[in-house]
Amino acid sequence: MTLFPDTTSPVLTDLGWSPFFAEQIEPAENGLVPIRIATVHRSRLIGETGSGQVELGFQQNTGDFAVGDWVLIDSETQDIVRRLDRKTVLRRRTENANVPQLIAANVDTLFIVTSCNDDFNLGRLERYLALANEAGANPVVVLTKVDQVSDAQSYRPQVEALQQGLDVVLVNAKSSDAAIALAPWCGPGQTVALVGSSGVGKSTLLNILADKAADEAQPTGGIREHDSKGRHTTTSRSLHAISGGGWVIDTPGMRTLHVGNVAAGLDVVFAEINQLALKCRFRDCTHAHEPGCAVQAAVADGTLSAERLGRWRKLHEENSANTPVQSGPRGNKSDAWRGKRR
Ligand SMILES: Nc1nc2c(ncn2[C@@H]2O[C@H](COP(=O)(O)OP(=O)(O)OP(=O)(O)O)[C@@H](O)[C@H]2O)c(=O)[nH]1
Ligand SMILES: [Zn+2]
Numbered sequence: 001m002t003l004f005p006d007t008t009s010p011v012l013t014d015l016g017w018s019p020f021f022a023e024q025i026e027p028a029e030n031g032l033v034p035i036r037i038a039t040v041h042r043s044r045l046i047g048e049t050g051s052g053q054v055e056l057g058f059q060q061n062t063g064d065f066a067v068g069d070w071v072l073i074d075s076e077t078q079d080i081v082r083r084l085d086r087k088t089v090l091r092r093r094t095e096n097a098n099v100p101q102l103i104a105a106n107v108d109t110l111f112i113v114t115s116c117n118d119d120f121n122l123g124r125l126e127r128y129l130a131l132a133n134e135a136g137a138n139p140v141v142v143l144t145k146v147d148q149v150s151d152a153q154s155y156r157p158q159v160e161a162l163q164q165g166l167d168v169v170l171v172n173a174k175s176s177d178a179a180i181a182l183a184p185w186c187g188p189g190q191t192v193a194l195v196g197s198s199g200v201g202k203s204t205l206l207n208i209l210a211d212k213a214a215d216e217a218q219p220t221g222g223i224r225e226h227d228s229k230g231r232h233t234t235t236s237r238s239l240h241a242i243s244g245g246g247w248v249i250d251t252p253g254m255r256t257l258h259v260g261n262v263a264a265g266l267d268v269v270f271a272e273i274n275q276l277a278l279k280c281r282f283r284d285c286t287h288a289h290e291p292g293c294a295v296q297a298a299v300a301d302g303t304l305s306a307e308r309l310g311r312w313r314k315l316h317e318e319n320s321a322n323t324p325v326q327s328g329p330r331g332n333k334s335d336a337w338r339g340k341r342r
Pocket of ligand 2 (some may be wrong): 287290
């Protein structure tokens with residue numbers, strides 16, 4: 001007996017289906033149909049089959065679903081039976097909310113979009129990198145508006161220094177060359193998502209990647225509606241087919257990105273500081289005033305910039321403040337390390 005769905009179906013594999021999802025299906029779920037969530041509305045969910053979209057049965061709480069999720073549906077009623085475990089999940093902390101907001105799920109590559117002019121900010125990029133690392137998605141920084149500045153190439157080394165092995169791509173998002181520059185991360189079965197501040201060119205990139213004709217294109221900058229506060233009103237996220245294969249998720253512009261629950265993601269961004277910290281005299285060195293601090297020594301000899309260390313400190317403090325602490329014996333135990341020599 002072959003287990004339905006057929007994991008070798010090219011339509012499903014092009015849509016991002018893989019053994020990771022197929023292995024979650026129980027024999028009793030034979031006959032249910034896997035669908036990928038394409039759009040999450042307040043009270044409606046739209047699913048992508050790989051060869052078209054379907055409206056799914058009414059959901060009480062669409063907030064539990066993210067664009068990119070895989071669900072199993074009953075083909076007669078279109079009702080969702082259950083959501084499959086996620087390979088990766090992007091979430092962000094929002095002000096005044098205890099529950100993190102879901103951005104997208106099952107994303108392979110996160111295109112962190114920023115422009116070579118006003119938006120360019122190393123600290124903001126480090127926040128997005130922590131988010132991508134924590135999610136399990138591969139981050140790629142996409143620097144747009146290279147046509148607007150005379151020294152575009154000077155941005156590259158600054159960004160590359162933010163994380164070991166980080167890929168950085170410079171584009172004019174309005175040129176079709178942008179799709180060629182991003183092609184290495186696209187292709188059948190691949191899912192990418194675009195994140196970044198408002199106005200950096202996410203919708204412009206989406207339209208180039210999806211090769212959308214003018215009448216179906218995602219509105220960009222100039223013609224978008226604004227709400228009374230002058231903010232962009234487009235808030236939905238959705239999954240679009242990339243013309244050369246693969247899928248792209250557009251997300252609304254984010255004003256601020258707060259960090260919380262991203263300790264592991266930060267460790268990847270700031271790996272060189274963690275490496276240095278191994279050589280500090282005190283195990284719990286704060287790299288601020290302690291004697292024998294290898295991190296401060298690196299600042300003194302110029303191998304680590306004071307600005308980078310300052311941003312590390314700020315993000316760590318913010319992350320700790322926004323991460324629920326474990327109480328009980330473990331919490332007490334970690335207190336006992338305070339001031340202890342190794
Ligand atoms: N010259 C130039 N203009 C660009 C480039 N990328 C985007 N733009 C322009 O910048 C404006 C904003 O671009 P959008 O694609 O709407 O930005 P967005 O990131 O989608 O913004 P939100 O939807 O608000 O999050 C538009 O007028 C684009 O045409 C670029 O690489 N070069
Ligand atoms: Zn130290």
